[in-house]
Amino acid sequence: MVKKTLVAAAAITLSTFALSSCGNGSEADSGSDSSGNDDGTITMGFAQVGAESGWRTANTKSIQETAEAEGIELKFNDAQGKQENQIQAIRSYIQQKVDVIAFSPVVETGFDAVLQEAKAAGIPVILTDRAVDVEDPSLYETFLGSDFVLEGERAGDWLVENAKDSDVNGDGTINVVQLEGTTGAAPAIDRAEGFASKISADDSIEVTASQTGEFTRDGGKQVMESFLQSDDSIDVVFAHNDDMGLGAIEAIEAAGLEPGKDIKIITIDAVKDGMTALADGKINFIVECNPLLGPQLMDLAKKVLDGEEVPERVVTDEGTFTQEQAIEALPQRQY
Amino acid sequence: MPESPTLVVRVLRHPLMWPVLALGVLLVINVGVKPSFLDVRMQDGHLYGNVVDIMRNSAPVMLVALGMTLVIATRGIDLSVGAIAAIAAAVACTRIIGAGDEAALSTAVMAMTYAVVVCIALGAWNGLLVSVLGIQPIIATLILMVAGRGISMAITDGQITTVNNPWFSDLASGFVLTLPLAFLVAIGVLAFTAVLTRRTALGMLIESVGINPEASRLAGVRSRTIIWTVYAFSGFCAGLAGLVIAANTNSVNANSLGLWIELDAILAVVIGGTSLAGGRFSLMGTFIGALFIATLTRTIPNIGIPSDLNYLFKAVVVIAVCLLQSPKARAVLRAGRPSSPRPVPAKAGSPA
Numbered sequence: 150m151v152k153k154t155l156v157a158a159a160a161i162t163l164s165t166f167a168l169s170s171c172g173n174g175s176e177a178d179s180g181s182d183s184s185g186n187d188d189g190t191i192t193m194g195f196a197q198v199g200a201e202s203g204w205r206t207a208n209t210k211s212i213q214e215t216a217e218a219e220g221i222e223l224k225f226n227d228a229q230g231k232q233e234n235q236i237q238a239i240r241s242y243i244q245q246k247v248d249v250i251a252f253s254p255v256v257e258t259g260f261d262a263v264l265q266e267a268k269a270a271g272i273p274v275i276l277t278d279r280a281v282d283v284e285d286p287s288l289y290e291t292f293l294g295s296d297f298v299l300e301g302e303r304a305g306d307w308l309v310e311n312a313k314d315s316d317v318n319g320d321g322t323i324n325v326v327q328l329e330g331t332t333g334a335a336p337a338i339d340r341a342e343g344f345a346s347k348i349s350a351d352d353s354i355e356v357t358a359s360q361t362g363e364f365t366r367d368g369g370k371q372v373m374e375s376f377l378q379s380d381d382s383i384d385v386v387f388a389h390n391d392d393m394g395l396g397a398i399e400a401i402e403a404a405g406l407e408p409g410k411d412i413k414i415i416t417i418d419a420v421k422d423g424m425t426a427l428a429d430g431k432i433n434f435i436v437e438c439n440p441l442l443g444p445q446l447m448d449l450a451k452k453v454l455d456g457e458e459v460p461e462r463v464v465t466d467e468g469t470f471t472q473e474q475a476i477e478a479l480p481q482r483q484y
Numbered sequence: 485m486p487e488s489p490t491l492v493v494r495v496l497r498h499p500l501m502w503p504v505l506a507l508g509v510l511l512v513i514n515v516g517v518k519p520s521f522l523d524v525r526m527q528d529g530h531l532y533g534n535v536v537d538i539m540r541n542s543a544p545v546m547l548v549a550l551g552m553t554l555v556i557a558t559r560g561i562d563l564s565v566g567a568i569a570a571i572a573a574a575v576a577c578t579r580i581i582g583a584g585d586e587a588a589l590s591t592a593v594m595a596m597t598y599a600v601v602v603c604i605a606l607g608a609w610n611g612l613l614v615s616v617l618g619i620q621p622i623i624a625t626l627i628l629m630v631a632g633r634g635i636s637m638a639i640t641d642g643q644i645t646t647v648n649n650p651w652f653s654d655l656a657s658g659f660v661l662t663l664p665l666a667f668l669v670a671i672g673v674l675a676f677t678a679v680l681t682r683r684t685a686l687g688m689l690i691e692s693v694g695i696n697p698e699a700s701r702l703a704g705v706r707s708r709t710i711i712w713t714v715y716a717f718s719g720f721c722a723g724l725a726g727l728v729i730a731a732n733t734n735s736v737n738a739n740s741l742g743l744w745i746e747l748d749a750i751l752a753v754v755i756g757g758t759s760l761a762g763g764r765f766s767l768m769g770t771f772i773g774a775l776f777i778a779t780l781t782r783t784i785p786n787i788g789i790p791s792d793l794n795y796l797f798k799a800v801v802v803i804a805v806c807l808l809q810s811p812k813a814r815a816v817l818r819a820g821r822p823s824s825p826r827p828v829p830a831k832a833g834s835p836a
Contacts, residue, residue, distance in 0.1 A: 200642035200739075332791045360784070361791035365740045366644075366733035371541060375785035378534045379518050392644070396733055403657060405527050422646050422735075 192222045193450055194242030196252035198279075199230040204420060207484030208253075208278065208440035215443030221450070232256055236263045243270050249450045253278040257335070264288040273453045277446055279335065286461070290453050293446055293463045295438050297336045301343025303436045303469055304387060304415045309351050311434075315413050316353070317384045323351075326376045327359035328369050328397060330389040336438075337361070340389045340417060357383070362393040369393030373400035388416045391423030391435065398431050409433055419470055421482050427475035435475070437467045440484060499757045503772040506755070506805045510779050517787040530659035534782060540656065540664035542778030544569070544725040546771065547670050548745055549752040550677055551607075551721030553770045554714040556753055559694045559762025560614060560621035562718045565749060567632025568603050569726030569742030574639040575599040576727055577736040580647045592651035600723045606632070607719015611712035629746070636738040646735040656731035666728045670774075673721065678767050687765075690714065694762030752777050755805055776805075
């Protein structure tokens, strides 16, 4: 018992030492003028979902690099896709009295209690990338992330504008097959909704088949294989992310068709492999879903701590890419 | 029933009768919805059609299930196969990228050999835990199931790694004699396993270990070596499956590659008529079980089941097949009323 206590005490001393030395380090090289706590440095606790995709890794990297560049001390936790880990991490940030907490919630519900605790401790909370479903919206300051409905709408807009070229087989109707994301996930639901709302403007565009590809290349390929077997009048593929689109490309090539010409492909994300395929002419249009929200996040954190009003919802800066734009943008692509 | 079994009765009593029937019913449903479902044509010098796709897509589950069959026959289970598949893919893809000439045949062969050797070692590790240290198989392999995905993530830095090697790609997308190479590889492993277990005493020894390890040991069977071997073989099969999955999309996503394939494989084994209680096993049954699962996966987009009903549909079909296979459930159905107060035992409890 005594031994255990000693070990625990030693561990606490060590970790305090590590933390304080870390704090000193960033204090020394930071010229931050924002008012956080008394020492002038902002400390941010960030609870990430996990490292499930290239998109997420780029997201993490952006936050870490921006924090370092702006002299913000970042306490980072990877929840490995588990809500309980994330709640634990947020609790520990509250105990460590960080200045601001930011996190990408693993799931939408179940954060009420821990957010109440943060509010009681006077620590502002910023949501990134994903929203939460809480009774009291004052539990968080703002939500910074992509508007998935808007992404779907942009994809739909492009198809409506390019309807004439997209009717590949020239039969007067544009048959679209949709590769959905993970069933029940917000991006999958919202992107489908946004896309459907825009293509309804043109009667000749019709979604003839829609099935989940689980956001993976393998899933996208297998579903696309099946679509190709049962329907030879497909004009357009709309995939909820690049990876499923890349899987669809392989299926289309295996069927002896040319992706991007015989069947047009629209995807969302703009990760490097997707952009490469777009530049190669195998994809026709990509709507960006930007993971590099570090700069916007740090900016918001400073504003919140300075007592400035911030909007309840901040949309990430995002664009769209055509094939020509992809060729230009590809060399500078970070992720 | 008549005393001397007629042909019909013999067919009905054949252990493979129910899995084959289930597969047949599934195909009939597909053809009913899309009459062109079974159409096969030549395309760029190879066969092309739903059936060909099903053959190719069944290869990973078939490979994993073959290894799983022998493990289950020794009364064990291997939950780590999905993670091992991910490690194989991660190792192979990073080796291909790191090689001097990324597109060379030698690069692909070296990378794949290396990956398979790693997987045999991982399988042997499972075998060590089970046979030497006496840890329960479900716990022993659970360790690698959880840790293995972490290892594969570490190998790829959590990134989706894309490779450009036509030879590696051929493992999944290539064709030999107009048939998908991946399917032929799976058939090759099936034939190899069948010869090894049925033409030698090995199969009988595996069954005896599964029925009673202690009695087998006392009878002079080296149960420890046999258990060790089947886990290493399961690692080998899982590794091959991982390579096929990675080659199919020329990339490895350590997070999702082979995820839940252990459940599909266990299901394939059970549908094929091998009992989870160990002992008798059927490689042909596993073969048909794997084809059944690949056909079921293809059925969903083919007959247009909405995404949110996918799992429900799969579950209903699997329950139906398991009930069909249970003699007690069949007896109940035939009698039209429960002949026994006890609940009907389903053979598989694993989700689809």
